Amino acid sequence: MKEAVADRESPVAATAANTRSRHWLVVFFGSTVGKKVVMALTGAVGVGFILLHVSLNLLVYAGPATINGADKFLKSTGGWLWLARAILLGAVVLHIVTAYQLSRMSLGSRPVKYQQWEPVGSTFASRTMRWSGVLLALFIPLHVLHLATGALHPHFVPENVYRNVVSGFRVWYISVLYIFAMCLLALHLYHGAWSMFQSLGFNHPRYAGWIRPVATTFTIVVVLGFISIPVAVLLGAIS
Amino acid sequence: MxxxxxxxxxxxxxxxxxxxxxxxxxxxxxxxxxxxxxxxxxxxxxxxxxxxxxxxxxxxxxxxxxxxxxxxxxxxxxxxxxxxxxxxxxxxxxxxxxxxxxxxxxxxxxxDLVVDRRSLDDIIQAGGFISARTGSAPEANSIPVPKSSADLAMDAAACIGCGACVAACPNGSAALFTGAKISHLALMPPGQPERARRVIHMVTAMDQAGFGNCTMHRECEAVCPKEISVSFIAQMNREYLRANFKEREVVAPTAG
CATH class of the missing domain: 3.10.20.30 (Beta-grasp domain)
Structure with missing residues (x-):
């Protein structure tokens, strides 16, 4: 048994050399904890964006004038809109790149898999974060090309958001795709909107008990808000 | 049977x-x-x-x-x-x-069923020393410790280093172990002088050993024989941020 655990390089010396020779920011962003901070902060940007997105979407129920007016207002901000888009795009890219790096570490950490492994603490949402993330990353460009630029929309009318939403969702399989994507978003948010607080170290007993119910409520409200629109179009409530 | x-x-x-x-x-x-x-x-x-x-x-x-x-x-x-x-x-x-x-x-x-868990010892070793007066025991009331801190530190110190957290984690992460070890010293007065460098060295050692990273599945918490809470993982993250962005101590390692 002795030779199996042969002497290795002193871990203390290796760690010390590793932290001494590199810039502290390289050490920080190179560490798993630093990368989780990146995931949490970029995820928080996404959470903020989603909240704004669903709020604006719900204006569809107030009629064409309101939602088209909101669209016109956003586009009139010019440079600010592009700044917001740049921040958002940057956050998405960082979120994906960091998720890839972290996933590689985790997937590589168990070269011999268990023959049997039973979940006793995790949730379906937590175990499918990588799947929901990858599928959402595929959905988002399709969605932008469909309802924002109109490249994938056969009846796209520029500057008429209301018309585009109604004519887009009248196609039943498009609506089904959107509803499916929003279910993936629900899974991703259910875990992410809670765990980002853990990654940032926010768990003071005063509010720690609120994070789970608030994240769950947020997920349900946001996703039902999104899903309600294709459903309303298909049922003819919006036309 | x-x-x-x-x-x-x-x-x-x-x-x-x-x-x-x-x-x-x-x-x-x-x-x-x-x-x-x-x-x-x-x-x-x-x-x-x-x-x-x-x-x-x-x-x-x-x-x-x-x-x-x-x-x-x-x-x-x-x-x-x-x-x-x-x-x-x-x-x-x-x-x-x-x-x-x-x-x-x-x-x-x-x-067979025996594994080499020295990588957990490596994390402890990377944490280094604490500054404590040696010799005769100090007067018991010379270092006041709030009861809540003592209790929380004890909860973290209950970790026996069995490795079940790593084994149960779908990511193969040692975050619960490392979080518990970092937290129990960070919560007590004798752990303060090296608080910043300790967390940076222990997290670096954890990453170097080849463990995965924590995605908050909470499998570790469920199997931990000492029922250590994942709140200590949040504390590790908090300590790491504190060491990088708040702590004024120069984080230059002296261990060689």
């Missing part, structure tokens, strides 16, 4: 392993899981077969030496207990059990 066991047999780190089927007969309800294996090993010795290697020491749930996967759950079906404190009354006659060693890149199998 009689049980069917599928046990992982592996000669050494380099050789491939496989599951071998064994029948454990006349098992008493009062036996611990390890005593059941002892009984099986005695039978194997009489048959001139190689006994099953597994780790154990205190056999009273406080040393952290024992541990294995039983039907895909670290330390088996009983919550808040190591495998030595898991008694056979938790099983039924005719049960089929699969025994696997902890599996992680940082935990190479030494033999």
């Amino acid at each position: 009689n049980l069917t066991l599928h046990i992982w047999r592996q000669k050494n780190t380099r050789s491939p392993g496989r599951f071998v089927r064994y029948e454990a007969t006349s098992v008493e309800r009062e036996m611990s899981f390890l005593e059941m294996l002892d009984q099986l090993n005695e039978k194997l010795l009489i048959q001139r077969e190689e006994p099953i290697a597994f780790d154990s020491d205190c056999r009273e749930g406080i040393c952290g030496t024992c541990g294995m996967m039983i039907n895909g759950v670290a330390h088996g079906p009983r919550r808040g207990a190591t495998v030595c404190q898991l008694h056979m009354r938790y099983f039924r006659d005719g049960d089929v059990l699969r025994l696997e060693p902890w599996r992680d890149k940082a935990f190479p199998v030494i033999r």
